[in-house]
Amino acid sequence: MSTENEGTEVPPAPSAPPVPVDAPAAPAPAPQGAGPDPVSQEPRTADHGAPGAPAAFAASSGGAAPGATGPAHGGDWPPPPPAMPAYGSGGGGGGWGASYEPPQPKPGGRRGGLVAGIIAAALVAGAVGGGVGYWAAERGDGSDTGSTTVSASNPADLKRDKGTVAGVAAKALPSTVTIEAEGNNGEGGTGTGFVYDKQGHILTNNHVVAEAADGGKLSATFSNGKKYDAEVIGHAQGYDVAVIKLKNAPDDLKPLTLGNSDKVAVGDSAIAIGAPFGLSNTVTTGIVSAKDRPVASSDGTGSSKASYMSALQTDASINPGNSGGPLLDGNGNVIGINSAIQSASSGGMGGGSGQSGSIGLGFAIPINQANMVAQQLIKTGQPVYPVIGASVSLEEGTGGAKITQQGAGGSAAVTPNGPAAKAGLKPGDVITKLDDQPIDSGPTLIGQIWTHKPGDSVKLTYTRDGKEHTADVTLGERKGDS
Template sequence: MDASRTRVRLCLPLAALVCSAALIAGCSSGSGSSPAQDGTTTQAAAPAAANDLQDDYLKVIKDVLPSVVQIQARADLGSGVVYDDKGHIVTNAHVVGDEKTFKVTTANSEDEQTATLVHAYPEQDLAVIKLDKVPDGLKAASFGDSSKVQVGQIVLAMGSPLGLSSSVTQGIVSATGRTVSEGSSGGGTGATIANMVQTSAAINPGNSGGALVDLDGRVIGIPTLAATDPTLGAGTAPGIGFAIPASMVTKVADQIIKDGKVTDSGRAALGITGRTVVDDDYQAAGVAVVEVKSGGAADKAGIEPGDIITKVGDTGITTITSLAEALAAEKPGDKVAVTYTRGGTEKRVDVTLGEQ
């Protein structure tokens, strides 16, 4: 009986699909309408809608692609987005790495420009570089409001995947508000980044630092990393990429351009240095406090080196990554309960978070 019901449920979508196909072909449901007239109208509307969408794509690409550049560091290749008419370019911190000077190729020219690092902020995996000489016709991109990004909206990813400059891929916003931790191996900064935009648009090596763009031609995020599939070894999971939201990009970039550094990160911090500890079964069991920053949030709350943090609020903490992810959901000034053990005794204290 259960198996029969399952088969019925599986067949229903197929039946609906067949019926829809029949209607597009001009089939009548017996309502008295003219089959030929209904079919002609539907068939005419579909190409018109497709052409309108294609025109939108072409307009966005024409408007935005000239603002996306290729960045060549000594060993790494990535992308960047022209931020203003003074030659500032925003990209990922892992694209610039430890380098101070770069070669930049714009979409409209094969000539290499030189650029110098302004500042890198690995904690958010963002950086700003500046062209040594601003070429004629350099066009700054327009950045959108991340709070208005909606799941399902069409987006284009622009950059230089695998060194193929000025490439464009297409997808949708798959989710918003993702907290993602990137690895420190393979060139990553190890940052834990909150509120990332998840997209199905292909994100490949070289796309990092480029532009995730909506159909209004606004940059809504900076593509940064793709999910990895353990079954593929080091391979990426197709259709699962992440971009730093535009609102965070502009917040960080504006500070770097104005002050040469990030003065207001908006990232909560406990003010500790910690490491993951394991239990008797060699399972991750918490974060041991190695060092406490004098005057920091943990110090003011009485947390000491040697304490083992096991919870932030109601969130269990087993690794340094899980601690970073829990803090990414909070803001400086928020008060959270931190549970820890000291000498085998469990303690709980309210901590007013500081800023990273």
């Protein structure tokens, strides 16, 4: 099996996520102490299987290869997650990963959750939810104050333009569902999904439905209260994307319009819909805060496989339960799937879920990538991953993605006759750029490669013995998560 793009553990996050060369970004906040507090993910609340906060995705099992500068991403894929890495230095701890809100645990069952990390940060899954209530009282003492009030016109006469948040929500809510997943062991939780096509397919996160993938119970409830049983058509743990299908789907389904995440600009409006902490049909707003944020995540169980994304960052409030829900632009087009948040701490919010709330750092899988994966899953039931055929270190401080001296289990770090080998890459080479995208670590390289398709040609810039070189690489493929 090819060892490309994989490793044995998730390294600490880089002090600052990579950004385009001509527009360096400010360094990301770092957790206090040796690393962020571990985060548990909600039992399928937002970031699949992770009740609560997601933890950093682990690399493949098997341990680091001898002679490697750092843990290599290779061997059995993906590897189990390591201890929660720190994101930069200083700052508060937190977890990455949007998990879904789980129901009250049943006797004898345990809550599961997805833990995610931005390169080296723990991610806490989730979606923000909350409600504002008001109390109004009327009193009349029979006295005439002489005050004259003016009543507004009938609310039914109020028309909201399509471009307003209310207009977008009115159109999108009927096509967004709250997902309840339960495994054979009684574990499960609540997440979100949205109508993908008229055939009844629903797009969501893998971690939202993974518990129910092998004979568990799965249902989807629409905003009008109608509930349908569903089944998992395919799920990709590496991408954290899944497709489920409604049983006895209605004939009047209205799929949400998919946007173009490549055309999204920082500062664009962003609208998130989900079921934070079980509060279905919650709408929150913000902007697209950044693009191409490297995020790694896992459920923190020690046996989970790694998931990587080059994410859209948003300050729209998302919390556990928002996972799998749509992130929309100002016109109501889906630009991403809400998957993870960074939390200030792992402290309690949301009725003892063990997760903190949103602090305005949310992450979504770009819809262009999610759409590509969804089509693969509907067609074949299994994911296909693009690879370069080389094992890279997941350690921070290598100045890029360093090809290890050995692959997992003593295998070759560069697959013989594989894409990297054909392009002339060797162990010890440090990849610093993929096309025009700076690469500062192994996980960043993996996330960028996975935005492409097998057969795509990419230009890799790398250093060897202090000299810079470039090579054109035609990406290979690996099928399935195992």
